[in-house]
Amino acid sequence: MRRINYEEAIKESVGELLILEKEQKQARLRDWVRFVRYLKAGQAKTQLQAGEMIGLQRRQSQQLWQQYAHHGLPGLLVLGYKGGWAKLSSTQQARLLQRLDQDDIATQGQLRDWLEQEMQVTYSQPGISVLLARLKVKLKTGRPVNVRKDVVGEAAFKKTSAK
Numbered sequence: 001m002r003r004i005n006y007e008e009a010i011k012e013s014v015g016e017l018l019i020l021e022k023e024q025k026q027a028r029l030r031d032w033v034r035f036v037r038y039l040k041a042g043q044a045k046t047q048l049q050a051g052e053m054i055g056l057q058r059r060q061s062q063q064l065w066q067q068y069a070h071h072g073l074p075g076l077l078v079l080g081y082k083g084g085w086a087k088l089s090s091t092q093q094a095r096l097l098q099r100l101d102q103d104d105i106a107t108q109g110q111l112r113d114w115l116e117q118e119m120q121v122t123y124s125q126p127g128i129s130v131l132l133a134r135l136k137v138k139l140k141t142g143r144p145v146n147v148r149k150d151v152v153g154e155a156a157f158k159k160t161s162a163k
Contacts, residue, residue: 006039012073014041020073029077031055035064036073087121093135095119100137106145108132 012020017037024030031054037043044050051061068076088096096115105111108128115121115128123131132139 007042009069010036010040012036012040024077026079028079032064032076033073035061036068036076039065087123088115088119088131092119092121097135097137106143 010017014037017033017040021030021033021037024033035050035054035056038050038053039047044053047061047065048058051057051064056064064076086093096119099105099114100111105114108125111132112123112125112128115123
């Protein structure tokens with residue numbers, strides 16, 4: 001097994017690494033810089049020790065060192081997370097918002113059924129809730145409606161009343 005002299009292998013100084021560590025806003029990136037700093041300063045003699053100091057397993061420590069060895073510190077400070085894709089396109093979302101403004105969809109279940117019929121997109125109940133939260137739509141909870149409600153009278157009242 002080959003021993004790596006980390007003090008020579010790591011190009012940056014301990015002071016530079018400490019400054020860079022403090023500049024990081026994301027905890028994961030801060031830990032990765034701290035991993036390299038521990039190796040450079042000699043606080044950890046092996047990748048395993050440095051990894052354990054920041055809460056990583058052996059394989060994660062090895063991968064982190066390989067990332068640093070191949071790409072340097074700039075390559076180490078890149079998160080690979082890109083996010084996911086929405087089920088609805090932006091035009092479908094706009095159409096959904098217009099539909100929700102019509103006030104005929106009162107519950108999330110009705111919305112789920114409408115999405116399935118009109119746009120052929122299936123959502124689970126929690127998925128609908130997350131979608132509405134992301135679109136910043138007022139909560140769609142079922143509200144009681146009187147069986148004797150006068151729909152025609154309500155429409156006439158809305159058209160004639162001053163805003």
